Amino acid sequence: MSRFRLQPTPTQERVLLEHCGHARFVWNLAVEQHAHWRSGRKAAPGYTEQCRQLTQARTANPWLAAGSVIVQQQALKDFAQAMANFFGRTHRRPTWRRRGRNEGFRIVAAKLSDVRRVSRNVGEVKVPKIGWVRFWWSRAVAAGVKSYRITRDRAGRWHVAFPVVPEPISGPGAGAVVGVDRGVAVSAALSTGELLSVPALRAGEKARLLRLQRKLARAQRGSIRRGKVKTAMARLSARETDRRKDWVEKTSTRLAREFDVIGVEDLKISNMTRSAKGTVEAPGRGVRQKAGLNRGILANGWGLLVTRVEQKAPGRVVKVDPRVTSQRCSASGVVDREARESQAAFRCRSCGFATNADVNAALNIRCAAGHAVAARGGPPLGEPANREPQRDLLLVR
Numbered sequence: 458m459s460r461f462r463l464q465p466t467p468t469q470e471r472v473l474l475e476h477c478g479h480a481r482f483v484w485n486l487a488v489e490q491h492a493h494w495r496s497g498r499k500a501a502p503g504y505t506e507q508c509r510q511l512t513q514a515r516t517a518n519p520w521l522a523a524g525s526v527i528v529q530q531q532a533l534k535d536f537a538q539a540m541a542n543f544f545g546r547t548h549r550r551p552t553w554r555r556r557g558r559n560e561g562f563r564i565v566a567a568k569l570s571d572v573r574r575v576s577r578n579v580g581e582v583k584v585p586k587i588g589w590v591r592f593w594w595s596r597a598v599a600a601g602v603k604s605y606r607i608t609r610d611r612a613g614r615w616h617v618a619f620p621v622v623p624e625p626i627s628g629p630g631a632g633a634v635v636g637v638d639r640g641v642a643v644s645a646a647l648s649t650g651e652l653l654s655v656p657a658l659r660a661g662e663k664a665r666l667l668r669l670q671r672k673l674a675r676a677q678r679g680s681i682r683r684g685k686v687k688t689a690m691a692r693l694s695a696r697e698t699d700r701r702k703d704w705v706e707k708t709s710t711r712l713a714r715e716f717d718v719i720g721v722e723d724l725k726i727s728n729m730t731r732s733a734k735g736t737v738e739a740p741g742r743g744v745r746q747k748a749g750l751n752r753g754i755l756a757n758g759w760g761l762l763v764t765r766v767e768q769k770a771p772g773r774v775v776k777v778d779p780r781v782t783s784q785r786c787s788a789s790g791v792v793d794r795e796a797r798e799s800q801a802a803f804r805c806r807s808c809g810f811a812t813n814a815d816v817n818a819a820l821n822i823r824c825a826a827g828h829a830v831a832a833r834g835g836p837p838l839g840e841p842a843n844r845e846p847q848r849d850l851l852l853v854r
């Protein structure tokens with residue numbers, strides 16, 4: 458996403474807030490519908506059914522009908538995508554949106570003519586029921602924008618964000634295969650032996666966060682002081698997120714450029730086998746680390762990394778069944794549960810091969826990816842298949 462500061466007039470801001478309110482209302486209704494669902498009951502309504510219900514609700518509620526149907530339908534579509542992500546085990550279950558906290562809405566299928574540059578530093582975006590809203594043209598807007606999201610942060614600032622789909626990058630074309638494993642202590646281990654870590658907060662920043670947390674615990678609910686502490690904490694966590702995203706961009710570019718085939722684990726399977734306990738064949742890895750809050754953050758970064766690699770190296774990513782990757786020796790192929798000497802060290806008792814445990818897993822992923830490519834007839838070369846990624850159409854039917 459590339460984000461720009463939106464500058465609505467007070468009148469426009471009022472309608473923008475209404476759009477946000479409608480989107481939030483529709484989203485929360487969908488959350489509630491799905492919260493009542495239990496296995497064994499009739500399936501909770503899907504997107505199509507919810508759209509039909511929305512039409513009925515608009516007929517019954519004039520205040521809802523007065524709003525933009527595009528905004529409201531898109532909220533349902535976003536929810537459907539969120540549920541698909543949840544069932545795909547890459548995201549947590551969608552939750553309630555709260556006033557003042559999660560304000561925003563999305564517009565899809567915007568026309569090219571819906572974004573324009575008015576002057577050197579000013580652009581405009583066309584919003585349903587409002588018309589042109591100005592934004593600060595702080596850098597180039599990607600060509601061919603088809604959707605955008607408008608948000609209001611807790612400090613009351615408005616932003617418009619356009620999704621940026623990265624251009625495909627050519628691989629070296631020599632059939633180079635790499636396996637990438639999602640490590641716990643390290644963020645990604647490559648079969649080349651390289652260990653890559655997501656930059657975290659620096660020691661000083663961590664200490665500051667801790668101090669702020671203590672301050673927050675002492676601050677009175679609803680006080681100005683509390684608000685200030687919260688803003689400071691939000692700023693720190695935003696910094697962390699920025700660093701993580703930056704790392705993802707750099708790493709995915711590198712992988713797409715240096716390798717023709719990139720093997721990764723299939724998240725849908727891996728989350729099952731890598732549950733905290735694991736199974737007899739595959740005891741859980743990184744049990745303690747994955748149990749904490751950190752899990753969601755790590756998972757998020759990983760999901761984004763895979764998405765970006767798929768966009769930058771279309772058709773060159775191979776998803777591999779991750780079972781046994783942590784117990785199998787990548788040198789001799791022997792599966793040995795005792796081979797893990799510690800969280801980090803792998804030593805095969807059959808052939809004596811020893812390496813970092815995550816690198817061993819990455820080597821197994823590389824091997825499986827190589828087999829998968831051979832089975833479908835030779836390695837795809839580094840030619841970028843110029844396909845348009847259709848994320849919006851992928852999961853929502």
Ligand SMILES: [Zn+2]
Pocket residue numbers: 786787788789790791805806807808809810
């Ligand atoms: Zn071995």
